[in-house]
Amino acid sequence: MSNLIPDMNASINPGESAAGFHLGMNYSLFLNKTNHTFINSFLKDPILDSIWMIYEQDEFNYVTEKTYKYQYCYWKESITLVFSGENMKLISIQLYNTYNGKLFKEIELGDSLEKLAKEYDLSYYADMHYLYVKEEPTLDLETGEWKDNLNWEKRNVIEGIAIESSSLTSYQELKNQKITRIHIFTDEFL
Structure with missing residues (x-):
């Protein structure tokens, strides 16, 4: 063996x-x-x-x-x-803890969520952050106002990953959080 x-x-x-x-x-x-x-x-x-x-x-x-x-x-x-x-x-x-591998060749346990949020939009659900392809606000040509593209159901999710942080709250509520767990999974896990 x-x-x-x-x-x-x-x-x-x-x-x-x-x-x-x-x-x-x-x-x-x-x-x-x-x-x-x-x-x-x-x-x-x-x-x-x-x-x-x-x-x-x-x-x-x-x-x-x-x-x-x-x-x-x-x-x-x-x-x-x-x-x-x-x-x-x-x-x-x-x-968890002493794992040293990197996500996307640069993100690792202990890094701040801010580092991740530079490249991805973060949605918070059930104590975990989920990653979405970053989308910039768009200009509404009729009103001339900028609007956020935060309709998560129509966004491009990075499938098979969730991030837990040091505070059980969303990144939008508290920016200064550290990554404490990286969880990858199949659809069967959900």
């Missing part, structure tokens, strides 16, 4: 990969290639060095009235991989 460990400097690619893992990876392949141990409680057991800690969870959804299975795989306090129990595929990679 080889010990598949994360590449703490790998690039972060929205909707595709991070830490040397690609979304869509098979859970049984992950198990075959890692040193791991199963834990009994969600984030309550101590994090061990150089070994994956795995928590398998059944979650009942009261809206759909179905039980969903997930496997959460933790590497130290830096990476969480989430596999879907339905198809056994990697659907989410969450990056």
Whole structure:
């Protein structure tokens, strides 16, 4: 058995990969290639060095009235991989603390949201910031007034990425926030 460990400097690619893992990876392949141990409680057991800690969870959804299975795989306090129990595929990679890889070759954990907002428009929902292609205000030829293009439903979203910041509030409300988690995912995660 080889010990598949994360590449703490790998690039972060929205909707595709991070830490040397690609979304869509098979859970049984992950198990075959890692040193791991199963834990009994969600984030309550101590994090061990150089070994994956795995928590398998059944979650009942009261809206759909179905039980969903997930496997959460933790590497130290830096990476969480989430596999879907339905198809056994990697659907989410969450990056924290000591992860050093960069998003768009320049953004990393600990950077300010302002650095990200220079290149992307940010929308805030459910404690996360989502990225949109930046659009400049347009001039309304009838009124002569500038208007913002903030109809988010018609905007070009950067799919498969969400950013958590140090304050649980929108960038528009508080500019001086640090990036504390970068989360890439597939549509199945939503």
